[in-house]
Amino acid sequence: MSTWHHLIADLKLLWETGVKTYDAYMKEYFNLRAILLWTINEFPAYGNLSGFVTKGYYACPICSENTCSQWLPNSKKVCFLGHRRFLPLQHPLRKRKKYFNNQQEDGVIKQPLSGEEIYDYLTGFETSGEKNVCESVYGTLLNLPGKTKDGLRARQDLEVMGIKLELQTQPRGNRTWLPPACYTLNTTEKHQFYETLSTIKVPNRYCSNFKNLVSDDVSKMNGLKSNDCHVLMQQLLPFAIKGVLHVKVRKTIIEEALEFFSDYLKNMKSIGNPHERVDERIRTGKPLSRGTVEGVDAKLLDEAHLYVLRNTADVELQHMLELNDHNPRASRNSKWLQTQRSRTFISWLKTKVDTHFANGEDICESVRWLAKGPSFAVKKYSGFAINEYRFHTTSRDESRTTQCSGVSLVAHVMQIASAKYSNPMYGAVTYYGRIQEIWDLDYRIFTVPVFMCDWVDSRGIKKDDFGFTVVNFARLDHQSERLLVI
Template identity: 25%
Template sequence: MCMKREFMFLTIIIPGPSAPKKSIDVYLRPLIDELKMLWEDGVMTYDVSLKQNFLMKAAVMWTINDFPAYGMLSGWMTMGKLACPVCMERSKAFSLAYSRKVSWFDCHRRFLPEDHEYRTCKKKFTKGKGETSTTPRRLTGEEVWERVRHLPSVEESKEDHSQGYGVEHHWTKRSIFWELPYWKTLLLPHNIDVMHTERNVFLNILYTVMDTKGKTKDTFKSRKDLEEYCMRGGLEVQQTENGNFLKPKAQYALTKQQRLSVCEWVSDLKLPDGYVSNLARCVDRSEAKLSGMKSHDCHREITSSLLMESKLHIMEENIPIILCKLEQIFPPSFFDSMEHLPIHLAYEARVRGPVQYRWMYPFERFIRTLKQKVTNKAHVEGSIAKAYLLEEMSTFASYYYPSDVPSRRTRVPRNDGEGSSENPPLSIFNHPGRSYGKCITSTLNDKEMEAGHLYILLNCPEVVPYINIYSDLLRELDLEINDEDLDKQISMRFPTWLKSYVLDSRNQIDDVLLKSLAWGPLKNVKKWRNYIINGYKFVTKSQNEGMSTTDYGVCVRCGENDSVDNDYYGMLIDIVELEYTGSPTKKVVLFQCDWRYPSYDPFILAQQAEQVHFSSYPEGQQSWLAVIKTKARNAIQFLGKNKPDDAYQDDDVQEMPTMVANDDLEEILVGIADEGEELPWNQMDLKDLEEDEEEIEYSTSSEEEEELIEEDGNSDSNME
């Protein structure tokens, strides 16, 4: 509830074009005073459910912030060699000789078990260097307090740095949060934001593999740093016969044709509604690159709404291995602070729980909404405040509206199929679901009607005893009948037998439901093109044409076994509602699907459907489609007890080859497809060469006054 928009409060707007940095404590003073009062004295509050007053006390569990704001709130500068607020001065980050950037290359072997083979390897990481140091221990709140208690607060001193800054510590102040009596007892008072971390790690890999000009981490300076720190002769800058320098093409970088194939695949890729933004807009086919991808396009397993403690322990073991394997592939300049932070995410998830209660997604959306309220750019802060107060008043007033008055507070959630039903559920009938769009009254042909009626009978619990009776009769008539022939007989003759059996007065069957089922459904049916059920939005294949999403993939599970072999996959062709005669009303929604199987069995119950989407392969296996299952929105699925896959990659990494095909040779040279670059010797002063490289958000440098680049180009940290 606390993450919903109506419970977010805009308490402070900090004016100005840039972030306040450590001076944010000045603006937080009123908030801290109220938090201290809430903890010590409490506030009399009215409980509307019990209709009585009570003394309410409150405490801050943790702060939710991006990485620059982490430094503002905690007082630990999140830039430079000591940027990591967990490793602190025990960080092994260093400045690269040529790129002149801070690198976390070869800083993760210390997180491996002491007997791990990577610790003794002196060729695949920093050349001639092993790793003997242990994993840095996390400091407790009491230990951190002992370190900062002597530091001045922002209100006490305006000095930028205290003695030992940048070498022994990175403290810029004593945070105002330490005034809270309970702050030192919190296990993790600040969060490393998973949202921005996952995005930056993904983009670093994407831009480097796609060799995106201006954003790749694989540059001339990177290769010179590689020569300085690593033993990868195949990737070192080479001098040609004419005195120029050649940057060999890396094995991890795609060729132009491969990049075009990826771009075409991403451009044509369609996913279910609400699971990803429109990826086609991120594709630039003319330059064979991807750009403009948002944070929600880059999810990882740790963002699951259900986390198993055992799996989080395995993640803590796997993440250092994955980072070490990446260190064997990419150059040292690839590893900025964002590539280091994932080492701590699994522990934070294990202590705090799912990231949905700790990341910046809802607040980034809230800030975006506030920015859209600006109507007077000459007075931005006042424009936001006025619009926000108006929205708060209308939201408060909506609690007194009659239940039939629509408002944002009572709006049906996205893909919520639990719509109101005029008829109470009965067996498999009247199952809650929500149709929308145009409704068409139609009829089914005899073959479709028989198939639909048969499927309903076979899946109705009240009919199961009569299926058993009919099966016993068939076995008595033919002692040698096998299961396959028995199923054929049931499919062909069971509905007719059931009707005659139930309506025969000699059998004394008075069940109204059975008699209604025996008569069969009405001839007229209702059809829709859109239906929401089980948290999924389903759209027929014909209706889905031309859309940027794909919502017609259907999966139905057969049997109790969760094996993939028991799942059937198809495409939704039609949505049909059948109604049976008699009282009470009995309606059932069927999905008519194309299963691509030889037998004719097109229908399933709508409540049985799960959603999948089908994806083609970028190269090869063009006649095959990959099936990807999706999770229903706002649903928590049990993960089971299966151990997750190990951090697999072939440890016997081969030397990066310098040989390329003839048709790729031109792409290595400067000015052609940006695959490589060749410079004359007299222009190759690598240490002083200025490169205009666009840094990915929140990357760090050795210059502590370097401005941080925000995702939207502005500092969102100004709004609290």
């Protein structure tokens, strides 16, 4: 790997600065600049050179997150399907089910990213230095040969400097013993460190599965990509060492790591999904599982419909103004106004739209169908992709090594100091929850995905000593609305 780093350094020097070179024909020196245009290599080497993960569910560098893959539980490997997507839309093989996966192929291929799109995607990422620092930190903690910065030579330097007598080398027969430092993990602590990393669930494609990067005898940790080091140092390390080091040692390591990366990465993009969210409210989205059509409780369906209206229709302000005009005295009570809005908005919108339509007035088609309300037959899914994000139900996540059921929401809500106050204050509150069900409400000409969530009570949310938000999902708020529209 050191040879690879030297090669990169030489290539950057050749392109950015150049080197002084002698021209034997002209008998003079000139500044030579060069660039590596392409390489010829097999697929695994392609992954090593580019940093792209060429194995697992998203192994195709062209299809990326749209790779059609499936895990074979008996063969213990991933197979890749969906090749019929590359055929013309009217090709007869698209309709042949039994010859393939018993499904008709309706999908189409996505255009590969252009050079400009790839450049924009990667702008701001400079993680080679971060990767080196990360390897030094966990290599020293785990005392990994070749990666630790606390080896024999470092201890001999302590002897030369005459400091840290308790850490200086000690002869043991024909061998030299290095006393363990306060930051060195023993075998039991290493197992606990690796166990913590291997059981942490993160969203799809957030980072590699650390369980696959650790050797069976926990003697080494190999194959970490730059993004893995980024995630480890910024988010996972504080939890991995929480129970294995003395509190003062742990606090020093975490503070130094966070301070370094806050300075080093202050102009870089945050980890996770780098795509910008799509600014649209009503869209079909993409189910990630087969749906089941079920009848739901009418009251709960009305709640879901009301939540959709509040987040999609641009007519709620008019409803609030009419409530104020018709009830000037009562509308001074914000709590009463909020209750009336929730109780009457659905019927008010339907009446308003029907009246305008009967009078021949122009009405936005989406608003007209929203006013009619959703179908009583609701399609439910265990997974859904929308606005460039993937969402799963908790039941789907239970059998997976990743999790996409966690959600957070910043909402402007009423905050009541006590029962004596009838005019509450409005403020921004962050809610944390998990998705229990995914509904796709059918409004005839479009559908709207709605998530049924369990939200955590405010008493189950706190900040730890390092500013991380800790959420206790055992403390649920049973009075909050369970709905969420993405």
